[in-house]
Amino acid sequence: MQVRLCPRNAAVLVAGSVLVLTQLAHAYNLDVNSEDSIKDVARQIAQDLVSFYHGDEPGQTPGLLPQPYYWWEGGAFMGALIDYWYYTGDSAYNSLVEQGLLHQVGPYNDYMPPNQTLTEGNDDQGFWGMAVMSAAECKFPDPPADRPQWLALAQAVFNTQAARWDTANCNGGLRWQIFTWNNGFDYKNSISQACFFNLAARLALYTGNATYAEWAVRTWDWMAGVYLIDNNYRIVDGVHTTDNCTARIPYEFSYNVGAVLLGSAAMVVYANNTEQAGDVEMWRERVDGILNSTELIFFYGNDTADRIMIEIACEQINLCNTDQLSFKAYLSRWMAATTKWAPWTLDRIKTLLQNSAVAAANQCTGGDNQRMCGLKWANNSGQWDGTTGVGQQMAAMEVVLANMIQQADPPATNNSGGTSAGNPSAGGSDQGRLDPDGRYYGVVAKGDRAGAVICTIAIIASCLAGAVFVVADETKSMGENWDSLCSTFSRRPTQEALGGFQARGERTQEAATVVAIANGKGKGPATDRSLNVEKGEKITTSTDRPFPRRQVGSPQQQRRRRQQLKSEVATMSTANGARGPSVDKI
Secondary structure (H helix, E strand, O other): OOOOOOHHHHHHHHHHHHHHHHHHHOOOOOOOOOHHHHHHHHHHHHHHHHOOOOOOOOOOOOOOOOOOOOHHHHHHHHHHHHHHHHHHOOOOOHHHHHHHHHHOOOOOOOOOOHHHHOOOEHHHHHHHHHHHHHHHHOOOOOOOOOOOOHHHHHHHHHHHHHOOOOOOOOOOOOOOEOOOOOOOOOEEEHHHHHHHHHHHHHHHHHHOOHHHHHHHHHHHHHHHHOOOEOOOOOEOOEEEHHHOOOOEEOOOOHHHHHHHHHHHHHHHHHHHHOOOHHHHHHHHHHHHHHHHHHHHHHEEOOOOOOOEEOOOOOOOOOOOOOOHHHHHHHHHHHHHHHHHHOHHHHHHHHHHHHHHHHHHHHOOOEOOOOOEOOOOOOOOOOOOOOOOOHHHHHHHHHHHHHHHOOOOOOOOOOOOOOOOOOOOOOOOOOHHHOOHHHHHHOOOOHHHHHHHHHHHHHHHHHHHHHHHHHHOOOOOOHHHHHHHHHHHOOHHHHHHHOOOOOOOOOOHHHHHHHHHHHOOOOOOOOOOHHHOOOOOOOOOOOOOOOOOOOOOOOHHHHHHHHHHHHHHHHHHHHHHOOOOOOHHHO
């Protein structure tokens, strides 16, 4: 049936359709010059962000995001909600944040919880450390007095990572992974160094302790020395220890430059506070250099006036993984924070973040609620890209919030109103920072070793007693059983079982190689031309090396056993009417 509409009704329908589509296409009408508008948009984005989190629900684990998000992004998520409170004053999520941050500290209060330690990397731990560092700087409500404090937790992360600084390979740097069995243990990536540098610089500024500043300098110098930071202040992804950190992995990600940018800005203020004029100029030059390269690489457009943030390595080709979908959140967060310590950057950074915030809000039209945010902000005509997730929501919220940085309080320090209690030696007692076994079992003492020897002797004695019981013949005398047991472990049958390798003067390693390959334990070394595994030759069993039957018992017992077998075989052959083995050959 075809429905005809009069011109008036058709016009009304079209107008209504346009209105609906307009509302759907512009879920957020962000005014970056209005604090109320920024707070309203941020509040709604935060609601959708928290909808992904279930750690505060009964039966769930506080601090953890659901699959497919890794543990580290839980720390980044907590940091984003600290920012939300810092900018807006809305404490709706403060209890969630405190619960998550404290639940994941681990038994040594250093963000190495047992359920994550065996797969934890230095960058993973670093994101939790930077989250609690932000809590200290923003004067996020302090935990109860009987719980670890924000500053002390940040110091614990720093201390455990400083203990891992690896001078034996490439003369310094942190490995990506903490423990040897994890893929990437041979990789020294920029984000592990950047997190450590960022934390060291901020701790130096907060506490005034020169040791943290020395570590920040050491980290920058090492990164520059292996050209993770090049002469144009571009930062690539990492280097491998297997080639002495000479071949750089060239990918560039926004969170690397963001972390180093903020750390460098902190060092400007630290150097100024300690009256090191030359260092002030050096770090100021580095801030400008990193900001130049950041705008050039990670912002799309013709110039500062219209450039919009982009994750250049993966966004345009739709290959961003779960981690990379969140990277723009951290660049937005750290660029905004940089303006507090490097105020000469404010106008430039503010323009870049305003452009990006408007573009991000315009494309938040996805999902069932028609306001979920995607990844692509630049060059997409405000269209939602069809993706949703924690990373996309964090990035949109952070870049929107960043537009209130001028109204936000400056980061606190011990000398400017900071309330968080510190502990310079925090994390130092954690054996697990280098040795995961030590985390659970402690240091092995002399008494432990003596006890282990006693237990081992007892176990061996029990095994031997059980073996004797199993092989003993209750119809025989003790002497006969002893003779039988001794013959079982005699050397001659063992030599014969190896096919006469030793009797022929051949190497026992060849026999061991055959056994290893047969057991599927890997490729053994080729010992001669008859067993050249490396060359792929076929392994065959030589027919001139028979494995003789094992002779067990005394000669008298063997004779009795042969007579018994002859009798049994003859009986079976007669009963079955079949031809059996020759009795004379038994």
